[in-house]
Amino acid sequence: MRKAVNSQKDSQQNNKKSLTNMQMPRFKQVCVIGLGLIGASLAQAIKDNGLSERLVAVDRHAPSIEEAIQHGLLDAGSSALSDVVAGSDLIVIAVPVQAVQAVLVDIKTAMDNGQLATDCIISDVCSTKVNIIDAAKSVFGSLPTGLVPAHPIAGAENSGYHARRATLFANHSVIICELPTTSIVAIDKLRWLWEAVGASVMAMEAEHHDSILAHTSHLPHLLAFNLVEQLASHDDNLDMFRYAAGGFRDFSRIAASDPKMWHDIFFANESAIVSALDEYGVYLQTMRQLIIDKDSTALMGLLGRAQAARRHFGHMLASTPYTDTSAMSASYNITPSNTVSGTITIPGDKSISHRSIMLGSLATGITHVTGFLEGEDALATLQAFRDMGVTIEGPDNGKLTIHGVGMNGLKPSKTPLYMGNSGTSMRLLSGILAAQPFDSVLTGDTSLNKRPMERVAAPLRAMGAVIQSTGHSGTAPLSITGRDTVGKPLQGAEYDMPVASAQVKSCLLLAGLWSEGTTTVIQPEVSRDHTERMLSAFGYPVTVEGNRISVTGGGQLTGGDIAVPADISSAAFFMVAAAISQGSELTLTQVGINPTRTGIIDILKLMQADISLSNETHVGGEPVADITIRGSNLVGIEIPEHLVPLAIDEFPVLFIAASCAKGRTVLTGAKELRVKESDRIAVMAEGLRTLGIDCTVTEDGLIIEGQGTESENGEVNNSQPVFGGGHIISHHDHRIAMSFAVASLRASEQITIEGVETVNTSFPGFAELANHIGMSIQVDSTNA
Ligand SMILES: O=C(O)C1=C[C@@H](OP(=O)(O)O)[C@@H](O)[C@H](O)C1
Numbered sequence: 001m002r003k004a005v006n007s008q009k010d011s012q013q014n015n016k017k018s019l020t021n022m023q024m025p026r027f028k029q030v031c032v033i034g035l036g037l038i039g040a041s042l043a044q045a046i047k048d049n050g051l052s053e054r055l056v057a058v059d060r061h062a063p064s065i066e067e068a069i070q071h072g073l074l075d076a077g078s079s080a081l082s083d084v085v086a087g088s089d090l091i092v093i094a095v096p097v098q099a100v101q102a103v104l105v106d107i108k109t110a111m112d113n114g115q116l117a118t119d120c121i122i123s124d125v126c127s128t129k130v131n132i133i134d135a136a137k138s139v140f141g142s143l144p145t146g147l148v149p150a151h152p153i154a155g156a157e158n159s160g161y162h163a164r165r166a167t168l169f170a171n172h173s174v175i176i177c178e179l180p181t182t183s184i185v186a187i188d189k190l191r192w193l194w195e196a197v198g199a200s201v202m203a204m205e206a207e208h209h210d211s212i213l214a215h216t217s218h219l220p221h222l223l224a225f226n227l228v229e230q231l232a233s234h235d236d237n238l239d240m241f242r243y244a245a246g247g248f249r250d251f252s253r254i255a256a257s258d259p260k261m262w263h264d265i266f267f268a269n270e271s272a273i274v275s276a277l278d279e280y281g282v283y284l285q286t287m288r289q290l291i292i293d294k295d296s297t298a299l300m301g302l303l304g305r306a307q308a309a310r311r312h313f314g315h316m317l318a319s320t321p322y323t324d325t326s327a328m329s330a331s332y333n334i335t336p337s338n339t340v341s342g343t344i345t346i347p348g349d350k351s352i353s354h355r356s357i358m359l360g361s362l363a364t365g366i367t368h369v370t371g372f373l374e375g376e377d378a379l380a381t382l383q384a385f386r387d388m389g390v391t392i393e394g395p396d397n398g399k400l401t402i403h404g405v406g407m408n409g410l411k412p413s414k415t416p417l418y419m420g421n422s423g424t425s426m427r428l429l430s431g432i433l434a435a436q437p438f439d440s441v442l443t444g445d446t447s448l449n450k451r452p453m454e455r456v457a458a459p460l461r462a463m464g465a466v467i468q469s470t471g472h473s474g475t476a477p478l479s480i481t482g483r484d485t486v487g488k489p490l491q492g493a494e495y496d497m498p499v500a501s502a503q504v505k506s507c508l509l510l511a512g513l514w515s516e517g518t519t520t521v522i523q524p525e526v527s528r529d530h531t532e533r534m535l536s537a538f539g540y541p542v543t544v545e546g547n548r549i550s551v552t553g554g555g556q557l558t559g560g561d562i563a564v565p566a567d568i569s570s571a572a573f574f575m576v577a578a579a580i581s582q583g584s585e586l587t588l589t590q591v592g593i594n595p596t597r598t599g600i601i602d603i604l605k606l607m608q609a610d611i612s613l614s615n616e617t618h619v620g621g622e623p624v625a626d627i628t629i630r631g632s633n634l635v636g637i638e639i640p641e642h643l644v645p646l647a648i649d650e651f652p653v654l655f656i657a658a659s660c661a662k663g664r665t666v667l668t669g670a671k672e673l674r675v676k677e678s679d680r681i682a683v684m685a686e687g688l689r690t691l692g693i694d695c696t697v698t699e700d701g702l703i704i705e706g707q708g709t710e711s712e713n714g715e716v717n718n719s720q721p722v723f724g725g726g727h728i729i730s731h732h733d734h735r736i737a738m739s740f741a742v743a744s745l746r747a748s749e750q751i752t753i754e755g756v757e758t759v760n761t762s763f764p765g766f767a768e769l770a771n772h773i774g775m776s777i778q779v780d781s782t783n784a
């Protein structure tokens with residue numbers, strides 16, 4: 001089903017310009033057939049907005065017609081179409097699906113005897129579309145040029161004329177099927193009508209519509225009717241209904257809908273509904289089995305994933321903040337464990353996953369990605385490119401097929417692009433968007449909308465970009481003016497970066513792909529080079545001379561295959577878990593060991609961790625290896641500053657390692673940690689102190705007094721707890737949450753961590769994997 005959601009054609013059609021503001025003459029006479037909720041509401045909205053000179057209706061229920069005439073809603077009405085239809089330039093069929101064919105026969109008769117022009121617009125509001133088109137074919141032979149099947153995604157469980165509301169369609173979507181046989185005039189005029197009553201119009205192919213609706217509307221209605229039937233058939237049904245709490249009420253609300261309508265829909269969309277139902281059956285069986293097997297970890301994983309998906313996609317579509325402090329939805333309750341072991345595979349690299357979507361979308365041809373990280377951050381990037389008209393199939397078990405649109409193929413998104421929690425998405429995309437012909441807005445959740453964006457906006461402006469950081473203090477939402485308005489392309493520039501940030505570097509290099517001349521970034525220290533590598537892999541020349549990196553605008557990207565290696569930043573949690581716990585031995589397979597990312601290995605080795613690499617090879621232009629770590633006696637160190645950008649995301653968990661080491665660890669030159677998803681210096685210090693660790697916060701780092709002790713033979717003893725138990729607040733920062741989970745391996749008592757739902761941004765399945773190797777994390781949902 002996912003595959004069908006984003007057919008490129010649909011997306012391109014969706015981007016059609018709104019016609020609301022165009023001069024459009026009103027209709028001469030609209031004839032609404034069926035004065036149920038939708039028909040009567042549309043009639044009322046047409047009347048209230050003055051969209052037609054005359055309004056007539058047909059309904060078999062004479063009292064509705066009489067009342068509507070009395071109310072002044074209709075100019076005329078009848079139970080027979082031939083009585084009132086003459087002269088209509090729009091007919092909207094709002095009867096149950098199965099009755100549509102008979103109405104079409106009446107319309108054809110009216111056309112044949114000259115009551116209706118043959119180009120009269122004929123539309124409908126039915127929930128299924130393929131069968132409407134089939135009915136029209138069988139009645140008319142070839143499809144009339146005025147036929148525009150449509151479906152307003154709006155409704156209420158109350159039905160009938162009296163339930164009508166002129167505002168029913170405001171802020172709702174209307175899907176219209178732009179058939180190849182339909183005249184552009186008819187399509188434009190119907191769009192105009194729906195937009196004029198407050199709806200937003202999207203175009204979609206009929207088969208796609210029916211499949212989507214089968215899953216999102218028809219299946220839920222079917223299940224609601226079914227559950228009520230199930231409960232009603234129990235002997236103690238009265239008690240069941242009397243004591244049924246909110247869950248039943250919420251779930252069964254839509255079972256109060258019109259049975260005749262749903263009866264018709266279920267038959268009309270039979271094949272799509274049966275396939276959605278079969279799929280549902282498989283999922284239901286899986287859940288049933290998990291309960292029978294008492295497989296708490298897997299069940300929790302399933303429930304957690306569903307909860308996160310519902311929240312995340314809901315917010316992405318609505319472009320509303322995702323992580324707000326009132327919505328702490330999950331916590332970890334962790335029982336101390338002592339050791340970890342096993343061989344595991346870590347999910348795909350987040351940085352590379354983002355870039356695979358970006359470059360794959362901008363390339364010519366198809367890009368196949370494997371190992372894509374299905375975490376919320378990378379999914380936000382994926383959604384943004386779909387919003388800009390790129391067809392992307394998947395993700396399916398880490399596999400994606402991206403149908404590249406070329407360097408000039410992106411389309412403007414209809415809504416602000418929602419980047420969720422992801423700094424990488426926002427900063428890299430701002431470089432791409434600053435160069436596009438169209439305007440864009442980039443926004444994120446409350447955490448992302450607090451992070452500094454002038455670091456990319458200012459140098460982009462120096463290249464000629466028109467970009468405003470419209471938040472409180474140089475923060476998102478970012479508003480970017482398209483080059484069509486600005487009137488000339490970006491200009492290549494040389495930029496000396498004040499911080500070693502791969503996001504800033506990548507943003508400017510990406511903007512440079514469309515700029516006149518050469519764009520050069522000079523970084524103060526080495527930072528991750530995935531953008532440079534992937535550009536080269538896609539055939540785009542990049543010049544790297546030490547810390548000077550340049551691209552020249554005007555080139556092309558060619559799609560290909562990308563294998564995303566396992567994320568070393570995610571692997572870091574388990575590397576530290578094994579390093580700090582006695583008797584542990586853990587192998588992490590095929591982890592990316594790009595030298596611009598291996599600061600964690602270098603730092604742990606300096607701390608005398610036992611780490612070895614094997615099976616070193618290359619995957620998709622990136623080096624990978626199996627990493628084996630054994631428990632060892634760590635010692636405190638002064639962390640060399642040049643390693644900071646190479647381990648920038650790993651410091652939270654390195655602080656856990658430092659707490660277990662013998663002696664003091666000093667981190668300096670890491671001010672950047674203060675502007676990540678949280679202030680990672682302050683938040684880690686707060687949590688470490690809660691667990692009894694002595695640490696000192698400095699402006700650009702942290703000093704940690706390691707608690708590693710020596711046993712009688714002078715060796716550091718890595719079996720003693722160094723942390724107490726306690727309650728940690730993650731500040732909705734995924735890496736903080738996972739780091740303190742690792743601390744449980746050396747804790748004396750239970751650790752609870754609040755606000756762990758953001759773990760899904762970078763490491764979906766973290767708790768399951770941790771438990772698999774011997775940790776004991778229980779995931780609790782709280783007040784979602
Ligand atoms: O380019 C990237 O993919 C990233 C760069 C780093 O950010 P900075 O460039 O801001 O240091 C890192 O913290 C982030 O998780 C991913």
Ligand SMILES: C=C(OP(=O)(O)O)C(=O)O
Nearest residue numbers: 421422423424425649676
């Ligand atoms: C800082 C991080 O990511 P981003 O900047 O993309 O939000 C991270 O994953 O730790």
